[in-house]
Amino acid sequence: MIPFLTVRHAGGSYPVWLDRGLLDQTGRIVEPRGSVFIITSPTLRQRFGERVAASFEKTAAIIELEEGEANKTLATAESLLTRLLGEGAHRDAMVIAVGGGMIGDTAGFAASILLRGVDLVQVPTTLLAQVDSSIGGKVGVNHAKGKNLIGGFHQPRAVITDPDALDSLPQREFLSGLFEALKGGVVGDSALFERIETDPAALLQRDAKLVDEVVRRKISVKAKVVSDDEREGGLRRILNYGHTIGHAIETAASYEGITHGEAVGWGMIGANAVARRRGILREEEAGRIERTIRTLQSGGLPPLDRSQVLAAARHDKKNRRETRVMVLPRAIGECEIVEDVTEAELAFGIDAALADQ
Numbered sequence: 001m002i003p004f005l006t007v008r009h010a011g012g013s014y015p016v017w018l019d020r021g022l023l024d025q026t027g028r029i030v031e032p033r034g035s036v037f038i039i040t041s042p043t044l045r046q047r048f049g050e051r052v053a054a055s056f057e058k059t060a061a062i063i064e065l066e067e068g069e070a071n072k073t074l075a076t077a078e079s080l081l082t083r084l085l086g087e088g089a090h091r092d093a094m095v096i097a098v099g100g101g102m103i104g105d106t107a108g109f110a111a112s113i114l115l116r117g118v119d120l121v122q123v124p125t126t127l128l129a130q131v132d133s134s135i136g137g138k139v140g141v142n143h144a145k146g147k148n149l150i151g152g153f154h155q156p157r158a159v160i161t162d163p164d165a166l167d168s169l170p171q172r173e174f175l176s177g178l179f180e181a182l183k184g185g186v187v188g189d190s191a192l193f194e195r196i197e198t199d200p201a202a203l204l205q206r207d208a209k210l211v212d213e214v215v216r217r218k219i220s221v222k223a224k225v226v227s228d229d230e231r232e233g234g235l236r237r238i239l240n241y242g243h244t245i246g247h248a249i250e251t252a253a254s255y256e257g258i259t260h261g262e263a264v265g266w267g268m269i270g271a272n273a274v275a276r277r278r279g280i281l282r283e284e285e286a287g288r289i290e291r292t293i294r295t296l297q298s299g300g301l302p303p304l305d306r307s308q309v310l311a312a313a314r315h316d317k318k319n320r321r322e323t324r325v326m327v328l329p330r331a332i333g334e335c336e337i338v339e340d341v342t343e344a345e346l347a348f349g350i351d352a353a354l355a356d357q
């Protein structure tokens with residue numbers, strides 16, 4: 001067997017394995033040096049966690065974390081560390097995160113600080129985790145002051161992606177990942193964008209061939225970008241397309257009534273408006289992106305206060321002092337990082353994103 005691709009980073013590289021049915025082969029693929037700990041949730045345990053555990057010759061311990069963004073905290077990470085140490089984890093332990101981005105980020109963070117870092121394997125089970133959060137080595141938890149404020153980088157030993165796992169994913173979660181995939185298309189792969197643009201209905205019905213191709217292409221975009229820029233000094237920021245306004249929408253909505261992917265979709269519409277106003281994105285391509293986003297949006301935006309969205313955008317992590325940083329598309333498949341977005345442009349983008357509220 002050969003991996004789908006290899007992600008390079010400063011300390012080495014790791015394989016991304018991708019195929020239907022791979023979950024049951026996890027034990028054969030990874031080479032644990034010591035004891036194995038499978039971190040999952042009560043709901044995902046039976047469906048996936050136990051299958052992954054059964055794939056190991058030696059006994060693998062299963063540890064459950066309560067799901068949900070509200071549980072992605074230092075307290076959860078600490079209780080996981082207590083469990084791991086209590087079950088005798090040594091420096092040669094291997095932590096295997098089986099679940100969506102919440103499990104991957106939290107278990108990954110715990111693995112990064114346990115005994116100054118133990119082996120981590122990501123087994124992503126949501127579309128978002130498969131095409132985004134499992135790759136790139138970012139791990140962390142939330143703080144009362146904001147999302148993902150505590151964390152670091154801990155590159156996995158391997159990522160094992162099994163698109164079969166997506167069959168049971170609720171539609172809204174599937175859609176959330178699809179927006180990230182669409183973003184990846186606009187950022188760096190026009191063929192990926194076209195796959196989604198051409199037959200969104202088939203995708204939403206999870207046509208296996210189409211889903212596989214979208215997952216493959218989006219993983220490639222992300223792997224390429226993070227290989228070239230491991231720590232988000234430059235190029236990696238390109239993946240933030242749609243996120244400046246998207247995050248602001250999520251914050252203003254208090255993360256209720258809207259998924260991350262949906263917010264990114266509206267954020268892409270906002271970014272496109274700024275790009276059009278600057279004259280760097282053609283009307284026709286902006287129209288194609290916007291039509292595809294609107295076809296996918298399952299509902300409208302929750303009621304939002306424009307000034308709250310604006311205030312949240314001003315506090316965006318990516319901002320350096322007074323200048324606003326935004327990722328703007330030049331064409332489908334090509335974006336640029338713009339450092340000098342004005343307050344007026346930001347407000348213009350937000351108005352476009354919120355236009356049909």
Ligand SMILES: NC(=O)c1ccc[n+]([C@@H]2O[C@H](COP(=O)([O-])OP(=O)(O)OC[C@H]3O[C@@H](n4cnc5c(N)ncnc54)[C@H](O)[C@@H]3O)[C@@H](O)[C@H]2O)c1
Nearest residue numbers: 067100101102103125126128129132133138165168169170
């Ligand atoms: N590390 C990164 O680079 C990175 C990138 C993007 C997002 N993230 C983080 O990822 C998190 C979001 O991840 P997510 O969208 O995967 O959400 P999630 O992990 O919260 O999972 C969403 C829901 O789907 C359920 N679920 C998972 N797999 C399932 C399956 N196969 N079948 C049925 N149900 C399933 C879960 O139980 C959960 O209820 C956020 O915390 C975000 O900050 C991290």
Ligand SMILES: [Zn+2]
Nearest residue numbers: 180243260264
């Ligand atoms: Zn995102």
